[in-house]
Amino acid sequence: METWLVVFSICLALxxxxxxxxxxxxxxxxxxxVPALLHxxxxxxxxxxxxxxxAIATSLAAxxxxxxxxxxxHHKRENIPWELFRSMMPGFVLGAICSGFISELIEASFLQQIFAIFVILMAIQMAFPFRPNSNRSMPSTVSLFFAAVIIAIIAGMMGIGGGVLLIPFLTWCGLQMRYAIGFSSATGLLIALFGSIGYTLAGWNVDTLPEGTIGFIYLPALVGIATTSILIAPLGAKAATNWPTAKLKKIFAVFLAFVGLKLVLT
Known part of the structure; x- marks a missing residue:
């Protein structure tokens, strides 16, 4: 069996x-x-x-x-504050596009270490969630622009949609949780789209990559992950109504911490 087909099959399960x-x-x-694709x-x-x-570019595209x-x-449920989205959108686009080019400038081993530390920090955040302060007010437009740029750069470099960074930031600014989550879903699409464009352009002229890549994105893995993740996500959402998600998050946080430590020591 062709190697790419094996990877595609594994990524269907992933x-x-x-x-x-x-x-x-x-x-x-x-x-x-990202940790799975690294292996x-x-x-x-x-x-x-x-x-x-x-690995990061493929994850981002998925x-x-x-x-x-x-x-x-979330749009159907009117959970997305579009006025805030429009004010922060330029920062997200700029940061997402830049993320691929910035990532290319970082040595691969160091980038993996950065991702590993990020995973550990996210595990801590998941085990001990950030508590919002509803008494704060939303920062100025200029501050929101720079916050959007920074969040998009970090999210793009780590191959994530940015919700783990954006939701705590917005709730810290006083936005209600339902709107913060809805806003994150819209910006996740924006960061993933323009981040993928950045990684595609950054890796366009790299001639050591195998067939099946567009820039830094490996298509068989991308198609495999995207196909089943979209189909199975509703099942997870349905299970969330009955399963003890708070305990499961803590267990998953421990798993993430071990993954991060393994990547640090690799």
């Missing part, structure tokens, strides 16, 4: 896990996809010097369709 966990726990797929992609000839870039589905659902 996408199912990502979709279910996303629906169940409300987490972005990048925290699961899967060497089998198709992705060179070590570009492995983290391809978020596009799942974010679109989530954003549509």
């Amino acid at each position: 996408g199912a896990v990502i979709g279910f966990m996303a629906g169940l726990l409300g987490i972005g797929g990048g925290l699961i996809a 899967i992609l060497p089998g198709v000839g992705i060179p070590a010097e570009h492995l983290p870039h391809v 978020i596009i369709l799942t974010s679109l589905s989530s954003a549509r659902a």
